[in-house]
Each structure stands twice: as C-alpha cells, then as structure tokens.
Amino acid sequence: xxxxxxxxxxxxxxxxxxxxxxxxxxxxxxxxxxxxxxxxxxxxxxxxxxxxxxxxxxxxxxxxxxxxxxxxxxxxxxxxxxxxxxxxxxxxxxxxxxxxxxxxxxxxxxxxxxxxxxxxxxxxxxxxxxxxxxxxxxxxxxxxxxxxxxxxxxxxxxxxxxxxxxxxxxxxxxxxxxxxxxxxxxxxxxxxxxxxxxxxxxxxxxxxxxxxxxxxxxxxxxxxxxxxxxxxxxxxxxxxxxxxxxxxxxxxxxxxxxxxxxxxxxxxxxxxxxxxxxxxxxxxxxxxxxxxxxxxxxxxxxxxxxxxxxxxxxxxxxxxxxxxxxxxxxxxxxxxxxxxxxxxxxxxxxxxxxxxxxxxxxxxxxxxxxxxxxxxxxxxxxxxxx
Amino acid sequence: xxxxxxxxxxxxxxxxxxxxxxxxxxxxxxxxxxxxxxxxxxxxxxxxxxxxxxxxxxxxxxxxxxxxxxxxxxxxxxxxxxxxxxxxxxxxxxxxxxxxxxxxxxxxxxxxxxxxxxxxxxxxxxxxxxxxxxxxxxxxxxxxxxxxxxxxxxxxxxxxxxxxxxxxxxxxxxxxxxxxxxxxxxxxxxxxxxxxxxxxxxxxxxxxxxxxxxxxxxxxxxxxxxxxxxxxxxxxxxxxxxxxxxx
Numbered sequence: 001x002x003x004x005x006x007x008x009x010x011x012x013x014x015x016x017x018x019x020x021x022x023x024x025x026x027x028x029x030x031x032x033x034x035x036x037x038x039x040x041x042x043x044x045x046x047x048x049x050x051x052x053x054x055x056x057x058x059x060x061x062x063x064x065x066x067x068x069x070x071x072x073x074x075x076x077x078x079x080x081x082x083x084x085x086x087x088x089x090x091x092x093x094x095x096x097x098x099x100x101x102x103x104x105x106x107x108x109x110x111x112x113x114x115x116x117x118x119x120x121x122x123x124x125x126x127x128x129x130x131x132x133x134x135x136x137x138x139x140x141x142x143x144x145x146x147x148x149x150x151x152x153x154x155x156x157x158x159x160x161x162x163x164x165x166x167x168x169x170x171x172x173x174x175x176x177x178x179x180x181x182x183x184x185x186x187x188x189x190x191x192x193x194x195x196x197x198x199x200x201x202x203x204x205x206x207x208x209x210x211x212x213x214x215x216x217x218x219x220x221x222x223x224x225x226x227x228x229x230x231x232x233x234x235x236x237x238x239x240x241x242x243x244x245x246x247x248x249x250x251x252x253x254x255x256x257x258x259x260x261x262x263x264x265x266x267x268x269x270x271x272x273x274x275x276x277x278x279x280x281x282x283x284x285x286x287x288x289x290x291x292x293x294x295x296x297x298x299x300x301x302x303x304x305x306x307x308x309x310x311x312x313x314x315x316x317x318x319x320x321x322x323x324x325x326x327x328x329x330x331x332x333x334x335x336x337x338x339x340x341x342x343x344x345x346x347x348x349x350x351x352x353x354x355x356x357x358x359x360x361x362x363x364x365x366x367x368x369x370x371x372x373x374x375x376x377x378x379x380x381x382x383x384x385x386x
Numbered sequence: 387x388x389x390x391x392x393x394x395x396x397x398x399x400x401x402x403x404x405x406x407x408x409x410x411x412x413x414x415x416x417x418x419x420x421x422x423x424x425x426x427x428x429x430x431x432x433x434x435x436x437x438x439x440x441x442x443x444x445x446x447x448x449x450x451x452x453x454x455x456x457x458x459x460x461x462x463x464x465x466x467x468x469x470x471x472x473x474x475x476x477x478x479x480x481x482x483x484x485x486x487x488x489x490x491x492x493x494x495x496x497x498x499x500x501x502x503x504x505x506x507x508x509x510x511x512x513x514x515x516x517x518x519x520x521x522x523x524x525x526x527x528x529x530x531x532x533x534x535x536x537x538x539x540x541x542x543x544x545x546x547x548x549x550x551x552x553x554x555x556x557x558x559x560x561x562x563x564x565x566x567x568x569x570x571x572x573x574x575x576x577x578x579x580x581x582x583x584x585x586x587x588x589x590x591x592x593x594x595x596x597x598x599x600x601x602x603x604x605x606x607x608x609x610x611x612x613x614x615x616x617x618x619x620x621x622x623x624x625x626x627x628x629x630x631x632x633x
Contacts, residue, residue: 028475028478028479030475083405161497162496162497163499164491164494164499164500165491165496165497167480167488168488168491170478171474171475171478171480171485171488172469172473172474172488174438174441174443174467174469174473175467175469175488175540176491177441177442177443178441178442178443178462178465178467178492179462179491179492180459180462180492180495181491181492181496222479225479226479226480226481226524226526227479227480227481228478228479228480230479231479
C-alpha cells in the first residue's frame with residue numbers, strides 16, 4: 001500500500017464513524033429520509049458561503065451549509081405542522097426546492113468555478129490525497145482528513161456528554177420534556193451535527209455515500225442487537241469495515257470508490273437481513289414454521305386429552321379425523337414423542353403425565369395470557385415467546 | 387386520608403388549542419393534596435392534553451398552572467409522569483432496567499450520568515412492581531402489562547409528590563391492573579397525590595376517591611362519593627353514557 005491508499009482508507013474510515021453515530025439516532029427516530037434531504041439542501045449554503053468568501057476551502061462554507069441543513073429541518077417541520085401534508089411529503093417538497101436554488105445560483109454566478117453538481121453528488125475520494133494542508137511549507141496531510149477528523153472529535157465529544165439525553169429524548173420525548181431535558185434542543189443539536197457531518201464528508205465522498213454511511217450501518221446493526229451502546233459500536237464497525245472493503249473492491253474492479261463502498265454496505269445489509277439470528281428472514285421463517293407445528297401439537301394433545309376411547313386415539317383415525325396430511329401428522333407425532341408427551345402402543349396414542357401437564361399449562365397460558373407458568377417452556381417452544 | 391386543605395395543583399382559566407381549535411376551554415381546577423383522582427371523559431375530551439399542559443409538554447394559549455403555588459419549571463422534582471404506553475416505540479434497543487433508570491435523569495440534570503445510586507433505586511422500583519426478574523429483558527419482549535409495570539417503576543423511581551398517569555390500565559391484564567391500583571393506593575396512603583386518566587367508568591368508585599369530569603370544559607370535580615352520579619355522567623358523555631359504562 002502506498003501512502004495515498006492509506007490516506008484514502010483513513011479518510012473513508014473517519015467519515016464512516018462520523019456518519020454512523022448521528023445515523024444511528026436518525027434511524028431510531030425514524031428520520032432516515034431527512035439525511036437524504038439534508039445532503040442535497042446544503043448546496044445553497046455552500047454556494048452562498050462561496051460568494052461571500054470566494055474560497056472553496058473556507059470554514060464559512062461548512063457553517064453556511066450546516067445552517068441550510070438545519071433550515072431544511074425547520075421548513076419540513078413548518079410544512080408538516082400545517083397538517084395539510086405528511087412528513088415524507090414535506091421532505092419531498094423542501095429539499096428539491098433548496099437544491100435547485102443552489103444549482104441556479106451556480107449556473108448564474110459561478111460557472112467559472114470548480115463547483116459542479118456531479119462532484120457534490122458523487123464526490124471523488126481518489127482525489128482527496130491531492131488537496132493537502134500545509135503550514136510553513138510543512139505537509140500536514142490531506143485537508144479532508146483534518147476536516148472530517150475535527151468533525152468526528154466534536155461528534156464523539158457530544159455523544160459522550162449527551163448520551164443519556166439523546167437516549168431518553170429518542171425513546172420518550174414526552175418524558176424528556178417533563179424531566180426538563182429539552183427534546184427540542186437535542187433534536188436540533190442532532191440535526192446540526194448531521195448537517196455538519198454531511199458537509200464535511202460530502203466533499204470527500206459525495207452526498208450519496210454520506211446517506212449510505214449514515215443509514216445502512218445503523219439499519220444493519222439494528223437487526224443484530226437490542227442494546228443501544230452495542231448498536232452504536234456495531235454501526236461504527238460496519239461503516240468502517242464497508243469503507244475499507246469497498247475501497248479494495250473498487251481497486252480490484254477499477255471502479256468508483258464511493259460506488260463500491262455503497263454496494264458493500266448494501267450487500268452487508270442484505271446478508272444480515274437474511275441470516276441475522278433473531279430478526280433475520282430465515283430465522284423468522286423458521287420460527288413461524290415451528291410455531292405452526294407447535295400449534296398443531298397442542299391441537300393434537302388437546303384431542304387426546306378429550307378422548308379416552310381407543311378408536312379416537314388410533315394413528316389412522318387421527319390422520320382422518322384432524323384432517324392433516326401425512327407429513328404434518330408425522331412431524332407432530334415426532335415432536336410429541338421427542339418431548340415424551342405421548343406413548344404409542346399398537347398404533348394407539350396415549351398422553352403421558354408430562355403431556356397432560358403440558359397441555360393444561362399451555363391452554364391455561366393461551367386463555368389467561370399469564371406468563372409465570374410458561375416461563376420455563378420458552379426456551380424449548382417458540383409458541384410462548386410472543 | 388391526608389388533609390384536604392393544601393392544594394397540590396392549581397389550574398386557572400386554562401385554554402389549550404391545536405391549530406386554533408380549542409381542546410380545553412377555560413379550565414379551573416384545584417386538585418387537593420393526597421387524593422387519588424380519576425380524570426374521566428369521552429374520547430377527544432382533552433384528558434391527555436390536560437396532563438401534558440400541566441407538565442409543560444404542551445404550551446397553553448391562556449391560563450396559569452401552579453404546582454404547590456409555583457410554576458412547573460421550578461417544581462419538576464416533585465412530579466412524576468407515566469405517558470400512554472402507545473406513545474413510545476417499544477422496539478427501542480434497551481432493557482427494562484434502563485427504562486426505569488430514565489426516571490432518575492431528571493434529578494441528575496444535563497450531562498451527569500447515572501451511577502450505582504440510581505441503579506439501586508431503579509432495581510428497588512422494579513422489585514416493587516414485581517418486575518425484578520425481567521430487569522435485563524429487552525422491552526419489546528415484555529407483555530403489555532409488563533411494559534406498563536416498567537413505566538410505573540420509572541415513575542416510582544422519581545420519588546415524587548405528585549404522579550400523573552395517562553391511561554395506565556390500557557391493554558393490561560386483570561392481575562396487572564390490580565397490582566397497579568394497589569401501588570397507587572399505597573402512594574396515596576404515603577400522602578402522595580395521584581392523578582390518573584381513566585377510561586373504565588365502572589371501576590371509578592372502587593379505585594378512586596376523587597374524580598374530575600372533563601369534556602373540553604370541566605364538568606365537575608370533587609369526591610367520588612358526592613359527585614359520581616348520573617347527572618354528571620350525562621353532562622359529560624351525553625345521554626348515551628350508560629353505553630360507556632357498560633363497555
């Protein structure tokens with residue numbers, strides 16, 4: 001690896017961390033779409049900042065862009081409050097308007113400057129190492145590394161200071177307000193951080209990758225954990241992992257770095273969505289299948305309990321009577337046998353004492369919905385896991 | 387029963403509107419200290435809005451609200467709040483214990499983090515509502531009744547003087563309902579004031595000693611034995627109140 005390659009991966013990793021942190025809270029607040037809006041509507045802020053300073057690297061650009069990001073949120077909420085349209089519609093109205101104002105401003109006044117729309121949307125990570133920061137002729141490294149590093153430090157500082165406030169206002173804004181931990185302040189704080197991160201990152205990686213890095217790692221981690229701190233850590237790891245893996249995919253395919261990173265993020269989400277232990281598609285399907293069999297089992301046991309006569313308990317009769325196909329009957333019989341709930345003697349099925357007890361408790365649970373008696377069965381039977 | 391002279395919550399001329407449509411009209415209400423009070427009224431009567439206004443979550447367009455003769459902002463530590471169970475996302479990645487710990491955030495203030503003392507208080511509150519065994523369970527894995535108990539524990543940990551609860555019996559099983567009302571009665575015995583938005587008119591005489599009838603305007607307020615009658619029920623619910631009772 002040469003130093004440019006290391007620098008690119010370092011920048012991408014820092015961007016990934018800086019995005020994953022606010023992204024996690026945006027996902028939990030069901031505000032993922034707002035990052036899409038912010039990443040586009042910062043454009044007029046950048047353009048106006050440029051008109052004032054005539055310097056593309058001025059910090060004022062970041063301030064102006066962050067301000068127009070927050071303005072987006074304010075406008076969306078204002079339109080939403082009229083009660084005439086819903087939030088998603090309001091977002092769809094606001095950001096194209098602001099974005100196009102930015103484009104018109106560029107077209108009318110800044111045609112001769114390097115401020116083109118493609119760069120805003122897609123970015124070009126490969127060029128990041130060429131734009132360097134120098135002090136007294138000493139090379140201090142790529143400028144984007146410094147910008148995103150600073151933003152990341154601020155984000156981390158705010159996260160550690162206000163973790164509890166972020167958590168309570170995200171989970172229960174009403175309580176946060178009643179406790180005097182203003183959810184409004186936290187809300188706009190989070191929006192400001194998201195805007196600043198977007199501005200800091202988009203120059204290096206482009207707006208689309210910023211959205212992907214904010215939403216995808218958090219959404220992926222959400223499928224794997226029920227703990228907010230672990231969720232944040234996992235989101236950061238997924239973000240950094242995808243950024244680095246994406247870089248090498250791009251290297252191997254000679255393709256766009258941002259595009260490859262976004263693809264890796266998408267593939268990673270798909271994999272976790274399919275194979276996650278508890279919330280993944282396959283384990284959900286498996287659970288549903290087991291629940292179906294267990295319901296059948298209970299039906300079957302109940303039938304046995306209610307019928308003492310031998311002819312009612314004959315295996316053949318069960319097939320006809322309960323109207324199940326052979327396969328299903330067999331899997332139910334197997335499950336009952338495996339759990340020692342029945343005995344089969346000369347094709348006549350009988351309930352064991354254990355089977356009787358299970359039937360009574362399970363029916364009782366389903367009727368009264370009381371948890372206590374069923375608690376020790378939850379590990380073995382999906383039926384009681386709610 | 388505690389002395390009835392001291393006023394815990396004093397509301398004067400309160401009007402609240404959403405988008406210029408009043409949901410509470412000119413409410414005057416004095417809630418005495420030490421009562422267990424039900425707020426009853428039909429859907430859209432402004433019951434939740436009244437509680438949220440007292441807690442400064444909704445800004446009224448007119449009127450004043452005093453908690454022990456001072457504005458809410460100065461009396462936060464005296465007040466605990468149990469919102470409607472449906473108002474939060476129970477898929478949020480956190481545990482029962484952590485939700486109860488949130489009750490301590492008010493006394494901590496900004497930035498300071500909860501420590502051992504707060505954790506101990508939260509565990510005690512969980513034990514009081516019979517949920518200690520579930521402390522590390524993810525909140526979406528709890529039943530409706532268990533979730534409501536966790537919310538109650540979160541209010542208990544605030545160790546307040548006045549408790550506001552928005553429909554604590556909604557969607558809970560009979561055992562939980564009994565457990566909750568017993569805890570509320572204990573709070574009243576300890577001299578606390580408990581204010582509950584309540585839907586089941588049948589249980590009002592059994593559970594509460596004070597009642598407020600509300601339907602955008604205040605219809606009546608006072609001891610259950612004096613004012614819980616057909617006359618006030620008809621005024622609040624219209625002539626069909628008997629349907630509401632039988633529900």
